[in-house]
Structure formats: C-alpha cells, structure tokens
Amino acid sequence: MTQTSPPIADRARWQAFAVCVAVAALTILDLSKVNVGLPSIEKSLGAGPTELQIIVAGYALAFGLALVPSGRLGDLYSRKLLFIIGLSAFTLASAACAVAPDINTLVIARIVQGVAAGIQMPQVLGLVQQLFQGEERGRAFGLFGATIGVATAFGPTLGGLLIAIGGPTDGWRLLFWMNVPLGIVLLLIAIRLLPKAQVRDPGARNLDLIGIVLLGASVFTFMLPFVLTTGGPDDSNFRWFWLAGTVVAVALFIWWERRYQASGKSPAIRFSLFTISSYRNGLLLATAWFAAVPAVFLLTTLFLQEGLGFEPVFAGMVSIPFALTSAISSLIGGRLVMRLGRKLVVIGVVVAMIGFVLVLLAAVLPPAGWSIWLMAGAMAVAGAGGGFVISPNQTLTLAEIPVTEGGVAGSMAQVGQRVGTAMGVAAASSIFFATLYREGPGNADNVMIYHDGFRNAFFVALGLLSVALVIGLLDLRRRAKQAAGPDAEEPASSAAS
Template sequence: MTSTPASIGGSKDTRWPAFAVCTAVAVLTILDLAKVNVTLAPISHTLGTGATETQLIVAGYVLAFGIALVPAGRLGDVWNRKALFEIGLAVFTGASLLCALAPVKEVLVGARLLQGLAAGILMPQVLGLVQQLFQGAERGRAFGIFGASIGLGTAFGPTVGGLLIGTLGEELGWRWTFGMNVPLALILLVLALRLLPAAQPRSAGTQLDLVGVGLLASTVLLVMLPFVLTTGRSDDVPARWFLLIGAAITGAAFVAWERRYARVGKTPVIDFALFRTSSYRYGVLITTCFFMAMPAVFLVITLFLMQGQGHPALVAGLVSVPYALVSAVSAAVLGRYTHRFAPQLVVAGVGTYLVGIAGVLVVAGFADPEHAPLLVAAVFAISGAGAGAVMGANQMRTLVDVPLSEAGVAGSFQQVGQRLGNAVGVAVTTSTFFAGIAAAGGEGVADLESYRHTMTLCMTILLGVVGVTLILAIVDLVGARRRGRTSPAEPPAR
C-alpha cells in the first residue's frame, strides 16, 4: 500500500502538535539523565547505595540507552515508528514507577536499566518522526525548538530534582523525582495515539539484520561498560579495561558482517555510505565530543557545590536555571537560521560554550562559598547561549542529507555518540573527582581547597574536550565552504 505525502507526514493541522508530543517525550528521557545528579546523596541515605550502585544509577541508564538506540532505530525504520514510540513510552512509564517505589537499591538499579532501555527505544523514533513531519526551512525551525528543549531538559534536570527534594524531603523528594514521569508519560501516551502519523516511507525489500543488531549492541556494551564501572574508588576492578579488547573484536566482526550483508543486496543495520557524507560524519563526531563535556560539567559543579561547599540540593539545582533559560532563547531565535547557516552556528556556539565553561571554572575556583552559586549561575548563562546555538544547528546539519527511509537509524547512531560521550565524560570526571577527594581524606575530611583543586582538574579535562569539539566544527565549516555547501540541500525521500 502506497502512502500519500500527507499521510506520511501528517496533516498541516496535526504536524506541530505531533512534534510537541515527540519533543516532550525526548525531554522526559533527558530529564532522567540530568535530574538524578542531586538525588544521589538522598538515595544513598535511604537505600544505602555504595560507589558502584551510585555509578550504575547514573551511568547504567546511559548504558542501556546507548545499547538500544541503533537496533530500535533500524526497527522503527523497517517496521513502524509510531508503534515503537508507544511501546517505548509504556515501558518508560512502568520503569519510572518501579524506580519511585524501589524498596532496595538492587531494584532501583534494575529499574534504571529498564528505564534507559525504554529511552533508547524512544529517541530514534522521535528523530525519525521529526524528519518525517517537516521539510526544508520548516525542519530547521523544528530542530531549533527541539535543540532548545533538549538543552532545557539537560539544564533544568538538577533544578527539578532539587526542588522536589527541598520541598518534600530527602526520601519522598527523590522518589517523586522518578514518580513525576508517570502521570506525564500517561498523558503523552494518549496524545501520541491520536496525533502521531502511522504511515511512513520505507525502502523496498528492507530487512532487519538481527546478527548485525546483536554484534553492534555487544560492541556498544563492551565499549561503555568499563567506563560505567569506573568510580575512582577502591572498588574499581582494573580488569574491566580488557572489555575494550572484546569491543574491538565484536566491532570488527560487525563491520565485516555488515559489508557482506550489503554485498548480497540486503539492508544492513547501518549504511556505511552515510559516513561518506561530510555533514553526517562531522555531526556525529561533534555530538559525541560535545555530550562528553556538557552533562559532566553539570555533574562536577553539582558535586562541588553540595559536597565541597555544603550547599543544599535545591541551591545546587537552581544554579543551572540561567543556563537553561538562555539556551532556550538562543536555540529558538537561531533556529530560523539553522537551515542556511548550520556549520557557522555550530562553530560560534561551541566557541561561546568554551568561553562560558572557562568562566565557570574561574568563578567556582575563586569565589567565596557564600556567593559561589549565584556567580556560577550568572556565568553559566554564557555557556547556555553557546549550547542553544549548537544543539539545533548540529542536529539539523547531521541529518539534513539523510534519506527519510534511513532517518531513524541515522539519528539513533548520532544518539549513540551522545550516550557514549555521556558515559565516557561522566566516568572520567566522576572517577577523577572521587579519586581526588579520596586522596585528600575522603568526603567529610577533605577541605575546601582540596575540593577546588579536584574540581579544577575535572573542569580542565572537560575544557580540553570542548576544545577538540571546536576544532572539529571549524574543520567541518572549512570543508563545507570549499565545497560551496554551507547551506544544505534537501535529502531524497527514498
């Protein structure tokens, strides 16, 4: 049965409401990545979590998220994005309820893994549906709004958690940090059933490559797991790094299998031809590096303000509010220009973000503890302006030359870059932070100067990562100018 363009993209009256549902769900998944930062101490007090469980609560979500992305993206492309969206949202709702009611730490860790798996099912469908709903400059506007929303979710996450803990107390507060997802997700599930288009473009003869899916999932697991298990404390197991050898083996097997699968005329999990497209290749690299730094910055500053300076969760959470507001305004205002000037906006955005984070490092390192949260919040606004420019523009540039039939898997591989960046960035910074504080005598013993020294080391590492991101963005811009392609063409809807 052939779908008409209207049925594929949805009617003019429902496209933007459908987009709003997709964006709201994406924000829910990102909120659960960010708002957990301020809940770690209350959870530890309630359930007695140690370093390993704490790391799994944060990074286990990222791990499951990353493993599910590409398989879910390919399945959405070849089967039905709307159906997978509804399945993923239903599982996410149930997992959130289980997190909120968890009686022991093992149940909470398991529920977080399930929640991350559901988020990994959802995000590729969101990106595929946005590609499907809009074309041309309108798509640039949509990705601008989407980028602003993701930035808000990342930045407001600690604020939401801090407000709930400050209002409801430690135990009830952290439980409602997860429980708030349940009513919101149920409302969105009903709206998705009514508004999301069921029809979508597909390539003829497309199959689901189960062997390729298994090899890729194994590779992502083996790459991310050593970082997820890194805490910087005495319970780290050095042998975990041997898992990277297994990742190299399964990764090589995946590439060989995919090439063979494509040679016999079948549809591989990932079309490696996508990486010959400069905009897609650099977009994935920039995404990976940028997300290696951004969530880790929030985590380090939250740990420093709460543990090093003794501020409550609410204060540490509110620090990100100016960042969130400015990033939203920046992304919304610049979204109208992303279709024409995406590479330029990415360079300008990453450069501005670098300046802002350097300012945060200086202020946090030298400001009096009493005034540090307010000053950090003010300087954070500069980095928010940069992040707002990057999010929508890079999302737009990465996917603009991708055919609609590949939108789900292409977008999900970019998300794999995000989650891999999350895992590596969070692991490196948290292990550096906890190792530094342990060397100074541990939490409750280390003095403010030890915390400042450790925070400075972590932020310097992250500044280096942002510097690499800026270099990649400049190389991409120079290459685009040489090819005369700073303004992308519309991809074929094959």
Template sequence: MCVAAAILTVLDLSKVNVGLPSIEHSLDADAAALQLIVAAYALAYGLALVPAGRLGDIHSRKLMFVIGLAAFTATSIFCALASDAQMLVLARVLQGFAGGLLPPQVLGIIQHQFQGTERGKALGIFGAMTGIATAAGPALGGLLVEVGTPTDGWRLLFWMNVPVGAVAILLALRLLPRSDRLQRLPVSLDITGITLLAISTLALMLPLVQTTGASSDNPWRWMWLGLAAIAGVAFVLWERHYKSAGRSPAVDLELFRSTGFRNGLLVATSYLAVLPAVFLLAMLYLQDGLGLTALWAGIVAVPFAASATVTAWVSGRLVAAYGRAVVVFGLCVVGVGFVSSIVAVSFLPTDTIPWGLGATLFISGIGSGLVIAPNLTLTLSDVPINQAGVAGSVTQVGQRIGNAVGVALATSIYFAILHDARSSDREQRYDDAFVGALMVAIAGLCTALCVAIVDLRQRRGDPQE
C-alpha cells in the same frame, strides 16, 4: 508533543543523580548499588537506540513511539515501587530499554514530516530540549526530593513520569500521523548486526560508567575495551557482507561517507561528553565543597537552561542562513563561559561562588543553544528519509558514549585531585578538584571546536553546500 515525551527519557539520565543520597538512606544501598542505579539506565538506553531506530524505519514509527512510551511509563512505576536496591537496579535496566525506543522515532518523524527551514526548526526544538533537559534535570530532581519525605522523596522522581506519560500516549494516538515513512523497507532486522553492535557498545560503556576515580576501582574493567574493539570490527565486516548480499543492514555504513554526517556526529559526541560532565562536576562541587542542598545546587543550573532556551529558539533560522558557522560561534561562547567558571571559583569569595557560577553558566547556555540544535540539523540534513530513524539512533549512541567517556574522565580527575591534595584547607582542595576537572572538559570542548572548524571549511569549499 513527541519531543516533550522523548525529553522525559533524557531527564532520567540526570535528575536521578540528585536523589542518590535519598535512595541510599531509604533502601540502605551501598556505593556499588548507587552506581548501578545510574549506570544501568544509561547502558540499557544506549543499547536500545539502534534496533529501535531500525524497527521504526521498517515498520511504523508511531507504533514504536507509543510502545516505547507505554513501556517507559510502566517501568517508571516499577522504579517508584522498588523495595530494595536490587529491584531498583532491575527496574532501571527495563526503564532504560524503554526510554531508548523513543528518540529514534522522534527524529525519524521530524525528518519525514518537515522539509527545509521547517525541518531545521523542528530539529532545533528537539536538540534544544535535549540540552535544556540535561541542565534542568538536577534542579527538577532536587525540587522533587525536597518536596517528598527525606527517605522516600526519590520516588517522586519516577512518579512524575506516570501522568506525563499517560497524557502523551493519548496525544500520540490522536495526533501522530498514521503513515510516517515514504516507503516500506524490506522486512530485515539483521539480528547478527544488532547483536554485534550491542556487544561493542556495552563493552565500551561498561568500564566507563564504573569509573569513580577512587583507588578501589578495579583496573581489570578496562579489559572490556578489547572486546569492544573486536566486536566493533566484526560488526563492520558483517554489515558490509550483509549489504553485499542484497539485504538491508542494521546500520548502512554508507551514512559515514557523508562528510556532514560524520563531522556532525564527532561534534555531537565530543560536546555531549563535555556538557553532562560539567553539570555533574558542578553538583558535586556545590554540594560537597560548598555545602549547598540538592535543591539550591540544582537552581545554580537554571540560568544555563534559561539562556539556552532563548538561543535555541532562534537557532533554526540562524543555521539556515549561516550553517556550520553558528555551531563554531556557539562553541566559542561556551568556552568563554567555562573559562569564566574557573576564574569565578579561583578568585571570588566563597559565599559568592554559587552566584558567579550561575552567571558563567548563563554565558555557556547562550552558546549551547547555538550548538546542539544546529549541529543536529546539519548532521541529518543529507540523510535519506528511509534511514532517518537509524541515523538518529547512531547520533544518540554517539552522544551516550561521549557522555560516558566525559563523565568518567572528569570525575576521575576530580576525585584524584581531591584525594591527593596536600592542602589542609578543605575549601581549597575542592576548588582545585573542580578547576582541574573542568580543564578536562575544556579540552573536550576544544576537540568539538576543531572538528566544527574543519567541517566549516569543507562546506565552504564544496560547491554543493
């Protein structure tokens, strides 16, 4: 139940993209406002994760989960009722903060309630649902927009959250355990550490979510990266000082001494930079290049979700038996699917390309189900229970940063190739743009694969693994 509720927040990272044309027409929103409607949610979501995990570890994960779910439901109503673009941007900021409260509590509850193989299965379900929601979001969003009116169909994207959230709140109050931690931590929220981390995360993500690849992009936005570096260094120094004084920091840097946690975080960040970018590229290509409707473009992603569901379902047992090798194999299968997508776009007749992409995404889904969930299980396997919430938050922050980096790079390459193409053939220009941007995604996938292989060798060489 709590996993399904948390997945609502992931869906809102992807399904709203499909409704942007409807929002533009309904609210007379310009390109900058549309970009903020997407970016505001992602930024607020990422900023809320670590303090939310810390609060759950200090107090009650059940309480924080219910508060977050209630706030997410209420702010979804605010989004659905927005009368102009500015109000919708504000509502998305609030919705993002509310959504960021949920995932850390889910991961903390799973870490506490399950042990051994059962924990792997539970984390597997959560990780699998995260990947599936990323893939299924466009299809669900397209369906909801099509069901509604041409001008107000986008409001259904937010109204959908209300009945689901209300039911989830009732179930959470009834079913979640009263005590979901092994021990009460000293009440210490480390406001300074949380603030420095928030500044660093915001300054890192802000220029990335503003990148479109158009010549009108303001190059001065990259100055934010300097602030991100300064705040990041200050955060590390402060956390060390805070812990040396005998207090409990926002993020215990000892987490990163664990090779499994560190490598798993790198794999997750690299892979989650790739996956959302590929689906965004596919939606752009299918709608703008091939002329498909939002609904039919979203349906092309359904085979990925279907195959990922099946392999993710069995991944908990596989990772218990074979460990990191499952992730390495899964990444290789995803790579086969991506390369096959390039072949399909390059050589298939235009009218059969959507079918070809559906087939290649099916292959990638098989591999993805063996990546996200097993990697999450391995990443959190050595984390102390009283650090479960904040450790889960750190993994989620890494994924959101990876998402921003991947989408920024992929869309920049896509639009740059599209704008600079000299071919008079419109279809060829879109084909070239999609293939070129997908090559960037494949490079990111190779990064994740290299880290996974290194981790596999380290685990085999460690007698404790």
C-alpha cells in the same frame, strides 16, 4: 526510492511534533535530574560509588544499546508503535524505580528505564524527519533543541525541588514518580495524534539481527569500563580489558555488515551514511559535546552540595540561567542554521567554552557565598552558546539523510551522544572522587579538597569541548576548500553542512 512523506495537515503535524518533543524532554530530564538525587539515594539505600555510577552512566549505557535496533524497527515497520511501546515501558520502569526497596532493585529498574528511553527516542527523530522538510525542519529542530536544552539544564533544579518536597531520605523517589502521570497523559495523546502512515524503503523489509547484536556488543564492551569507573580505591584495572572485546566486536560487525549488504539485504547500518560529511562530522561533534556538558552539570551539583553544603534545590538552580539562554539561542539558531551552516555551531562551541571557563573560575576563586551566584551568571553565558550547538548541529547532521533512513541515522547520532555521556561522566566523576580520596586523609580544609576535585575534573570537560571545537573548525576548513576548488562536489549543500 521515495523521499517525501505522506501529506499531513499542518496543524496535525505540529501537534504530533509537540507530543514527540514532550516525550523527548521527559526522557532527557532523567539524564540530569537524577544527578541531584545521588546523595539522597546513597543515604536512603546505602548505595556505594559503583551503584551510584550505574544509576547515572548505566542509564546512558542501556539507552545507547536500545537505540539502533529500535530505530531500525521503527524505519521498517511503525514508528508510532515503537514510540508507544517505549513510552509505556518508560512509565512502568519509572514506577518501579520509585518503589524500589533496595539499591539492587533500583539499579535494575533504572537500566530497564534506559532501554525504554532508547526505544522511543529514535522514533522522535524519525518522526521529525518525516513530518518536516527544508526551512521548516530547521525551525522544528530549533524548537526541539530549545526544549532539550531546557530539559537538560532545568533537570537539576527540578530534581532539587522534588527532593526538598519529599525530604532528604525519600525525596529521590519523587524524581521517578513524576514520570508516571506525565507518561500516562502523553501516552494517551500519542495514541490519538501520532501519524500511522510513513514512508518505507520497499527493498528493506528484513531485520539484520546478527548485525544488531554485534553492534550492541561493540557499544556495550566500549561503554562498560567507563560505567564501572568510580575513581574509588576499589576500581579494578581489569575493567579495561573489555576494550579488547570492543575491537573484536567492531571488526566482526564491519565484516558482517559488508557481507550482508553484498547479498542484497538491508544491513543494520548503511556505511554509506558515514560518507556524507554533514552527517559524519555532526555525529562526531555531538559525541564530544555530550561527553562534556552532562559531566559539567554533574560536577556542579556534586561540588555545590557536598563541597559547599548547599541544599539540592539551590545547587540545581545554578543551571536555570543555562536553560533560559540556551532555549532562546536554540530558537534563534533554528532560523539561522540554513544560512550560516557549521559556522553557527563553531561560534556556539566557542561561546560555551568561554562560559564554562567562567564557571570554573567562579567555583574556585571567590568565597563560597559568592560562588553559587557567579557560577549561575557564567552558566548563562555557556547556555547562550549551547543553544547554537545542539539544535543547529542536529539539523545539519540529518539534513542530507533520506527520510526512509531517518530513524536509524538519528539512532546512530543518539548512540554517539549516549557513548559520549557515559565516557564524559565516568572520566570527570572518577577524577573528582579520586582527588577526594587522595587528598582527604589528614587534610582539615574540606572546601579546598572539593575545589581541587572540581578543578581537576572540570579540565576533562573543557578538553572534550576543545575536541568538539577542533572537529567543527576542521569541517569548516574542508568545506571551504571544497567550495573553492574547481571540482567542488555538492556545492548546494556545502553551505548547510
């Protein structure tokens, strides 16, 4: 199986990479900037907790469902074509969100937007795998991680600014209108710059439709109960019965994939990928990380807006220090990752946890007028750690993956991130709102209620970060034992994974 990419001029490779990163940033922005617009959407369209939850977590659900089939199609046929289809659909869906006359239309358009994002993101990761190798790939993922970190953290600020410009009633529409001209410009550039040629596995020309459907059912039934969790009194316990469907769907998926591969065909997911420790551990760590961090941003904007009464633009600005420091540390991490390997990621998680603990203390201990400034300073500490997590972990996760499997391997990593996001956001926000519902009646101290809700929900995010840390430490310990043993396997790759 050929593992090298068709030769492309150096300038052309970096130009294509710039387009990919810009589109990825546009996609990720919609995971964070829309959070700031939820109170505005609630007032404008009369949305309830369930609709608001779907706007956030439903986007992640649709995103996750589309990742693997589109990643597989990109690997088999054309990443450029799938990229263009996804970007076109994302732009059209954004326009539909912007003109939505009611909450039901907005929810549907938002889900379509998530599907479109899931179509284009695997192509971005597959193209990075295709365009770069070795140390150069580490630098590329460093730039990629810096951009994604800035997009994630700057999203609330941008969202708040757009709402300030558009007004409290319809300002949220600008959150979606922004995507339209940018999407059109990037689409025209992508058509011109993205490479047509790509390495393909000549023995993998079939598309495992049944496997894709079963995997989609597994992801859907697992994520749906979390998407439907609001923390309100109307939550139904019956939603958790969907998890029984997850067990059935996963069992059928594993049985089918093994049977399909035994027949000599190429399955939707090669289980052999999960025997690669760098890939498996990186995927698990990223899932825990992305379960925690988007929940932190959502909780922070809700607390500052609804609890302390800050305008959306100021609530969003708290994340700017995170964006700046994470961008810097991502660039540094891209240069250090091949030398320090997983140690760098563990250091990043520890620093980020320290920063987020400081965010919690800054929110609940000082007077409200001081909280927003102290939280911003603590976010700078968390961002410095976060930059050592996202891009280095991405590099390590895909370091040993064949180029021909880059799209589907990247898709599974993204599925883990989207599943984590849906779980983390649902768990944290439901505890936040459940605390408000429980303590609200008869309690005259409104600020203390929000302090309690923020604190209780924030412990969920810190717990998820602890899971990421444990995964990283266990991986370090296993690698150290493997390197020290007389029969250590893969000695050359253990330092980088």
